[in-house]
Amino acid sequence: MEILSYILIFIIGSLFGSFYSLAIYRIPIKQSIMHGRSYCPNCNHKLGFFDLIPIFSYIFLGGKCRYCEQKIRKRYILLEISTGLVFVAFLMSLNLNIPYVKPYEILYLVFGILCISVLYIIGGIEKEKHYISNSTLLVGVLFQFVHIIYLYMLNVNVYKYVIYLFFMLICILVNTIFLKKKARRSYTAEILTLCFYIATFVREELIIISIILTLFLIAIKINIISKKDNKENILINKNNANIPIGFYLCFTNIIMLVIQNFIF
Ligand SMILES: [Zn+2]
Known part of the structure; x- marks a missing residue:
């Protein structure tokens, strides 16, 4: 069975x-x-x-x-x-x-799947197109909002999640202003938005581990790029300079989301 x-x-x-x-x-x-x-x-x-x-x-x-x-x-x-x-x-x-x-367990499963879905799609788009999809992030904000209401109904202390949501909205606002003024997106604001999104679903200890893993993956990627560049004798290769930080963050946090229930 x-x-x-x-x-x-x-x-x-x-x-x-x-x-x-x-x-x-x-x-x-x-x-x-x-x-x-x-x-x-x-x-x-x-x-x-x-x-x-x-x-x-x-x-x-x-x-x-x-x-x-x-x-x-x-x-x-x-x-x-x-x-x-x-x-x-x-x-x-x-x-x-x-x-x-139990019904709350089914709801937890649904929220987990929604969070995983947003991470997969944001990570995939970043890997393919080298940008963070703001429309997908906005869908994430919506899930986050509903998730906070759900936690509140379960009598969980939600103040920190509300703070994360607040910061996430500020980052989105900054990115929008940036986009209007400079006609370019602010990658920093987008990565921060993604981090605040993840923080609602993944425990802080594990987010730190995921950030360490992300830095480790970036280091490997830079190493590969510099080796490639040495071989091809290219000093600056702008196409290779795209390091998909968001992709690594999504990838490591999907793993964290799964293992957090085994550990805690
Ligand atoms: Zn065909």
Whole structure:
């Protein structure tokens, strides 16, 4: 029975993963993520039902589009497998007594999944397009707001979460003013907004660990970039200067969100 529910949650997770792929592709080009069937980005052919089954469609089609034979990027299947696994790990971390789940436990599961979804989409867009999606962050603010009300109803002391939300709104305001005046976004304000968003869902101790991990990943990335540059004898390569800090923050905090329930 338990194994069946884990298989089911893995499938649900991989379906979410395939939705994240769609969102990561569509949000930057301002297409609706709710309407319109998925299509092949190469030949624009609408995908059939069997092309939409996560993981299996990739394996059966041999990693190629059925219509134009363009190779499908490995990123898609990796995203689907990883969300499936993250969902299973998250469910295991909650240690639910499955037939007798309490309503507040279901709500916690829903909030966790929403938080993971926002992190996946922001991280994915940052990795692909090198910017932090403000519209996704705003959806995050909304979840955060509802989450605070939920915690308040559970008699949890919410003052620090209200402060985080307040700071997050200030950062968004700063970014908006910056955007209007300089026609450029403030990356610092965006990264801070992301941090305040994460702080509502992940414990402070673990956020510190995630920041250390993020710095570690940035150091590795810089090391790789400088080695590459030495090989190619390029002193300044602006394209390589993009270090997706937001992506690393999202990645490490998804892990923290899962392990926090195992530890505490
Ligand atoms: Zn195609």
